[in-house]
Amino acid sequence: MLSRSVPANSEVEFALIVEKNIASDPVSGISPSLIGWGVVRFVHLLAAIFWVGGQLMLSVIMMPLLRRRGEPALTRELAAGVGRRFGTLTVAGLLPLLVITGLALAWHHHMTLAALGHTTYGMVLGAKMVLVVAVFVLAALHGLAARRLTPQAGRRIALVTLLLSLGIVALAAVLAELPG
Numbered sequence: 001m002l003s004r005s006v007p008a009n010s011e012v013e014f015a016l017i018v019e020k021n022i023a024s025d026p027v028s029g030i031s032p033s034l035i036g037w038g039v040v041r042f043v044h045l046l047a048a049i050f051w052v053g054g055q056l057m058l059s060v061i062m063m064p065l066l067r068r069r070g071e072p073a074l075t076r077e078l079a080a081g082v083g084r085r086f087g088t089l090t091v092a093g094l095l096p097l098l099v100i101t102g103l104a105l106a107w108h109h110h111m112t113l114a115a116l117g118h119t120t121y122g123m124v125l126g127a128k129m130v131l132v133v134a135v136f137v138l139a140a141l142h143g144l145a146a147r148r149l150t151p152q153a154g155r156r157i158a159l160v161t162l163l164l165s166l167g168i169v170a171l172a173a174v175l176a177e178l179p180g
Contacts, residue, residue, distance in 0.1 A: 037108055044101035047094050052169060054086055055162045063155075080146065087143045095136060102132070121178045128171040135164045 062082065066075040106125060116126040142149075142157040149157070 037105075040101050040104050040108070043097060044105060047097040047101070048169070048172070051090065051094050051098070052162075052165045055158075055165055058082065058086070059158055059162050063158075083143060083146060087139075090139065098132070102129075121175065124171055124174050124178065128168055128175065131164050131168045131171065135161055135168065138164070 063079065066078060070078070109121065109125075111122060111125060115122040116129075117123065138157055138161045142154065142161065146154055
């Protein structure tokens with residue numbers, strides 16, 4: 001049954017009431033669209049968790065432990081192998097998932113290039129996008145140049161990449177609190 005507890009002031013409001021009543025599950029009030037966007041957000045968050053969690057695991061746990069307890073040659077070999085594997089997963093899976101789901105979520109929030117500079121949500125999203133590009137450029141440079149870098153230079157690039165990734169997470173938390 002169509003409920004109209006509040007009189008509609010316009011045809012648009014009435015259409016929204018009709019859409020809510022027809023498109024939602026009558027018991028839960030959850031629409032299929034809401035579930036679909038929840039899945040997109042879940043995939044985006046899962047890929048981001050894997051990316052940032054992987055960086056934290058490498059930078060905070062694995063590499064310090066290897067440097068303290070491992071032979072330098074074994075440390076380099078393990079770091080190179082883990083780096084190649086993480087890089088392959090990033091390029092083949094994480095990066096495409098993050099870009100596709102991120103663009104889809106921006107579209108869902110009615111973001112346009114013009115809106116990036118004119119709304120608070122758009123400006124925060126724009127800053128997040130700049131950090132995302134910087135992080136993936138730095139990660140690619142780190143991966144390509146890892147054999148040519150000194151260990152200290154490699155650690156610096158990895159640390160900057162991690163800090164920028166945490167900045168992305170912080171901006172995502174801000175976005176979650178802003179009206180889209």
